[in-house]
Amino acid sequence: MGILNKLFGITECGSVHGELVDNMLELVHWFMLILGVGWTIFMVYVLLRYNKRRNPKASYAGVQGHATSHIEIGVIIVELILLLGFAFPLWAQRVDDIPPDADVQVRAIAQQYSWTFHYPGADGRFGNTSPFFYSGNNPVGVDPNDPNGKDDVVASELYAPLGKKVVVGVTSKDVIHNFCLIRARVTTDANPGSMNRVWFIPTLLGKSEILCGQLCGPNHGTMKGEMTVVNDTEFIAWLKEQNTVGAMAAAAATPAPAPAGSPGPTNSVPPAEPPVK
Numbered sequence: 001m002g003i004l005n006k007l008f009g010i011t012e013c014g015s016v017h018g019e020l021v022d023n024m025l026e027l028v029h030w031f032m033l034i035l036g037v038g039w040t041i042f043m044v045y046v047l048l049r050y051n052k053r054r055n056p057k058a059s060y061a062g063v064q065g066h067a068t069s070h071i072e073i074g075v076i077i078v079e080l081i082l083l084l085g086f087a088f089p090l091w092a093q094r095v096d097d098i099p100p101d102a103d104v105q106v107r108a109i110a111q112q113y114s115w116t117f118h119y120p121g122a123d124g125r126f127g128n129t130s131p132f133f134y135s136g137n138n139p140v141g142v143d144p145n146d147p148n149g150k151d152d153v154v155a156s157e158l159y160a161p162l163g164k165k166v167v168v169g170v171t172s173k174d175v176i177h178n179f180c181l182i183r184a185r186v187t188t189d190a191n192p193g194s195m196n197r198v199w200f201i202p203t204l205l206g207k208s209e210i211l212c213g214q215l216c217g218p219n220h221g222t223m224k225g226e227m228t229v230v231n232d233t234e235f236i237a238w239l240k241e242q243n244t245v246g247a248m249a250a251a252a253a254t255p256a257p258a259p260a261g262s263p264g265p266t267n268s269v270p271p272a273e274p275p276v277k
């Protein structure tokens with residue numbers, strides 16, 4: 001990691017492409033540092049050189065040379081190269097060049113103020129989803145009549161296998177949020193009614209934070225999720241332990257008796273919503 005990135009306390013990078021993001025960040029910080037120091041020196045020089053005592057009479061002609069214009073044009077050229085040469089292509093690779101052979105497909109569904117994750121399950125196919133199907137027992141809005149959706153996995157955490165291509169589809173149930181995975185150096189808005197996709201290859205095992213990167217309401221600051229990167233076998237084992245859409249629907253249809261020793265009746269589960277045509 002570059003000196004300035006380290007100085008500013010940037011989170012350790014945990015994705016393959018993240019090095020490129022960090023390099024650009026380091027470069028931009030150096031560029032801004034040079035500009036900031038340069039302009040500060042120039043300002044101090046102007047204050048001393050053109051003070052009232054040394055220049056009792058104002059110059060009506062002003063600056064005659066073109067040095068500052070040349071510096072300005074130079075700065076614009078460097079900024080254009082940074083933006084068009086590095087930033088745009090890097091971003092396009094994350095959001096446009098989605099690999100068709102992704103190892104893991106997952107959807108991150110934002111709501112005030114939490115994240116829910118939706119995996120396609122053993123068949124590798126997501127069930128059809130619609131905002132009309134969102135309910136307490138169907139937090140990812142899978143069509144209850146779609147057979148592809150029965151084995152879909154619902155989780156409150158994001159798990160990802162190390163070194164694999166992970167594609168995250170991001171959407172929202174209510175307002176605009178932002179899926180911000182700092183360690184993996186990816187972020188994209190969560191907009192209701194659309195699915196923004198972004199992808200990465202995790203390179204660091206362990207847990208890291210998922211933040212909401214858009215001011216989405218009074219408790220925006222508490223809207224945190226967690227990503228855990230594990231090895232392949234642990235990932236498959238974890239996936240098997242999670243709730244499925246089919247199991248949640250079945251549990252809702254037949255309320256289980258209260259477990260022995262439980263403190264009285266629990267909150268009743270509302271009946272499933274009728275399918276919307």
Ligand SMILES: [Cu+2]
Nearest residue numbers: 177212216223
């Ligand atoms: Cu949010």
